[in-house]
Amino acid sequence: MKKNKTIIIAEAGVNHGGSMKLAKRLIDIASRSGADYVKFQSFLVDEMILKDTPQAEYQRKNLKKNISQYQMLKKYELSKQHHNQIYLHCKKRKIKFISTPFDIKSLNFLKKFKMDYLKIPSGEITNKPLLENISKTKSKYLLSTGMSNLKEINQAYKILNRRYKNKITIMHCTSNYPSENSELNLNALSLIKKNFKCDIGYSDHSKSILVPCLAVAMGAKVIEKHFTISNNMYGPDHKASLNPKELKKMVDMIKETEVIMGLEKKQPNKKELITRKLVRKSIVSRRDIIKGEKFTLKNITTKRPGIGLSPFLINKILGKKSKRKFKKDSIIKI
Numbered sequence: 001m002k003k004n005k006t007i008i009i010a011e012a013g014v015n016h017g018g019s020m021k022l023a024k025r026l027i028d029i030a031s032r033s034g035a036d037y038v039k040f041q042s043f044l045v046d047e048m049i050l051k052d053t054p055q056a057e058y059q060r061k062n063l064k065k066n067i068s069q070y071q072m073l074k075k076y077e078l079s080k081q082h083h084n085q086i087y088l089h090c091k092k093r094k095i096k097f098i099s100t101p102f103d104i105k106s107l108n109f110l111k112k113f114k115m116d117y118l119k120i121p122s123g124e125i126t127n128k129p130l131l132e133n134i135s136k137t138k139s140k141y142l143l144s145t146g147m148s149n150l151k152e153i154n155q156a157y158k159i160l161n162r163r164y165k166n167k168i169t170i171m172h173c174t175s176n177y178p179s180e181n182s183e184l185n186l187n188a189l190s191l192i193k194k195n196f197k198c199d200i201g202y203s204d205h206s207k208s209i210l211v212p213c214l215a216v217a218m219g220a221k222v223i224e225k226h227f228t229i230s231n232n233m234y235g236p237d238h239k240a241s242l243n244p245k246e247l248k249k250m251v252d253m254i255k256e257t258e259v260i261m262g263l264e265k266k267q268p269n270k271k272e273l274i275t276r277k278l279v280r281k282s283i284v285s286r287r288d289i290i291k292g293e294k295f296t297l298k299n300i301t302t303k304r305p306g307i308g309l310s311p312f313l314i315n316k317i318l319g320k321k322s323k324r325k326f327k328k329d330s331i332i333k334i
Contacts, residue, residue: 011039017235038090044077049069049070098119104129147175212250227247295317309331
């Protein structure tokens with residue numbers, strides 16, 4: 001029985017900078033990396049944010065420009081035509097398309113693409129109207145949990161699980177861009193798995209390619225990771241993104257991690273079965289034994305190879321009479 005493979009989502013996000021040329025290059029990179037999906041972000045700025053909302057600290061730091069979130073995100077808003085172009089290019093490059101809706105109008109538009117997954121971003125985990133509309137769709141759900149606690153996760157989980165059961169993957173996440181190692185708290189994966197009857201995943205904003213592999217080792221079924229053409233490009237997320245070579249390496253390392261992790265069972269493999277016969281021991285004669293002689297610890301012992309009676313049976317043999325003679329260092333047969 002094969003273990004289900006980890007779903008790998010290459011997060012383009014807003015790293016296209018509003019350019020379809022860059023968006024298509026990102027799709028090409030994601031396809032070559034071996035990722036299963038490439039993900040974008042869908043929003044109507046006027047539907048999701050007040051015009052005077054200030055930038056988050058990481059946005060100010062990465063952009064080095066003091067503008068509002070509205071001004072910043074307006075540049076990255078994708079039109080319906082843009083979405084269609086992106087979707088068709090994904091089909092051309094044979095990689096599946098996902099986009100995260102940040103408002104109800106964007107959600108309703110995205111339904112036409114019949115995406116496998118709908119991602120609830122960390123900032124929308126308390127957006128009950130959006131969650132309720134998402135819960136009416138038949139896609140599987142990825143619930144990102146940056147900045148949240150178990151109570152908030154549970155509130156969103158109950159809404160999403162109301163109509164269609166067993167469709168949720170809860171994604172542990174740290175909403176810092178980039179996240180420091182000390183902020184990642186991967187042990188939260190175990191806590192989430194313990195508290196909710198669903199798959200777990202990890203949305204990673206660290207600079208590391210090791211961290212997603214550790215998450216897979218801890219049971220994450222879905223990995224999401226930002227990537228970019230170059231970390232030196234202008235935008236809020238490039239600094240927390242992998243470059244193309246790093247993305248490819250991460251995908252390869254996750255696949256290697258899956259092989260290393262194996263299955264949740266303990267049994268010898270084919271090579272071990274061969275080795276086992278040579279390194280385990282059998283019950284053998286310590287010296288010559290004559291027919292009718294009783295077996296004692298003075299005339300039998302244990303030695304390699306393990307092709308005869310197991311040493312675990314020695315107590316059953318002790319005291320019994322030998323039915324034949326054995327030369328020294330012969331495998332005992334009864």
